[in-house]
Amino acid sequence: MKDTSMTTTPRYSTRLSRRTFLGAMATGAGLISLPFNLRAAPGATGPAIAFDGDALILAEGTLSRSDGAGGWIELSAPAAGGILSLATHPGRPGRIAAGLAGGGVTLSEDGGHGWEARSQGLPDAPVTAVTVAAAEPDTIYAAIRGDGLWKSENAGRSWALAMDRPWLADAERDLTALASVDLATGMGGIWIYAGTELGLTRVPDCFCRWQSVQPGDAMDALASGKPAPSEAPLPEGETINALVSASSLPTRLYAALPSGIWMSEDAGVVWSQKSNARALAVAVHATNADHVVAITRDGLIESRDGGANWTALVRA
Template sequence: MPIQSTRAMSRRRVLTGGLAAVGATLILPDPSFALSKGVPIQALGFDGAVLVAASKRRLWHLSSSQEAKPSPVERSIAAIASHPETPGTMFAAIDPVGLMRSRDGGSTWADAGAGLPATRVTALTHSALEPDMLYAALAEDGLWRSIDAGESWEFVMDRPYLNGAEREVLTLASVGNPTGMGGIWLYAGTDAGLTRVPDCFCRWQDVTPGDAMDALAAGKTPPSAEPLPEGQSVRHLALSPKASERLYAGLESGLWTSTDAGVNWTRAAAGKIDALAVDPVDPQHLAAVRDGILSVSRDGGMTFEPLNIPQGDQT
């Protein structure tokens, strides 16, 4: 079978063909790096209450006492996903291509991308309400879903079409609020802003006040909203299942917060955000790579303090 690029493959073939055999690797910009005492941090997540930070060949577990315990990883991790109901189980998007699963807190890893096209995973998240359900966005392809913790995958949605073009999904967040269509929302950040889709996957749509469509149908003025600033990529979204209405977004202009599921936003802190994670138990506790420095906040992003990783292994 000749090797074909992902761009050349139709989505119908994605759904019906065996793309595990496709060997093309899409070259995209490297993920941003943060430095904490010289250790480059590429991705953040939480395993229970423990902050997990990935450097190029290490996975760091940082406790509340700031004790840092590294474990080696064979491949570079670009994104981390976990669910509070399954502590110790983590999924990692691998740079440049691949998806791995660990069931022992990151000590050992196994492949979790069987059936996915051989292209880069640009975003990864768990379903808010189902710990074995994951969503992965693939470069130049679309959204895929696994309902069995990464054992198998199915294509569910094209990439969002915004401002006249299909956009890569740069970050995903499952928001456990009802859509009115018997499911919940999946939010996506792109280089053209924020969008969302119900998990029935009918269509991508803007984030609007809950009764905005009803107001339009009745000929009334929809409720006002303060969206994220235009012209900036939304590269990081995060929330705690304990407060599904409270969303955090990382942009070049800083950390933005919403307390109404993404309708209205305010900037909590300046500084470019290159990675972001929220404690699943405490919605006010978050970690961020901010202006190149790994930092933590205990007040919802209003103030930050640097979090240092011991030197010794600079990988």
């Protein structure tokens, strides 16, 4: 059957997804994130980084945790396989969600020392990105390579499809990065921002349509049919390797791209380049939006002033 189309914007299409079509047929019949992390082979680890309180959790070859005194403690990696992505939430200190190269999500409740598989219902494919809902620490989102965006409302004990992959430039595109952003302009105050190999997109938590990032609230953006009017967007056509929102300042976003580390102060409409180091992953402190750490091709770098200045972060 020929695929039908809904209203489109110049960049982001809202074609009827294969899942929506198949779901509608089943109901009628009465039937019940190539970018770096997408190229990673099963068993590979990282690069991924996240803050857990003041400590850093680092997956880069091995899994380790900063000890607060300039040193690092090596952690046992999840038995299920190598880590591609990490996510934490300030409301659940010690809890770390990890997306695995071999498929599935695993959780640690003790700062990364022990792990438990939380993959019931997820497709068997690499989890390229994970994020925790800004206002709901038991709600986790996972980007599945070749599939779409999945959601768990019980800390990963069960999962359901939330959204197909975005349709960009005449093809479905994998999600390479995820961030939950707490903004008054969202449906219920939440947006899910996503990186792709072609740039940035987002969806309000109604999960009604992927769309360009633009000023205004969710309904305005859905109805406008216009691309983002930003004078300084992220570079188009460039893979977003990682994306984070500052919990203490939700309109502050950081993105890791091959061209460097970028920052937005207005929830992703206007961006400025803060480093030209080839960036693979980025993390921001939960209570200090100026404290950011990134993994680059040349190693770990850290800024305490929102990216104005950077220093090498040595792993002792």
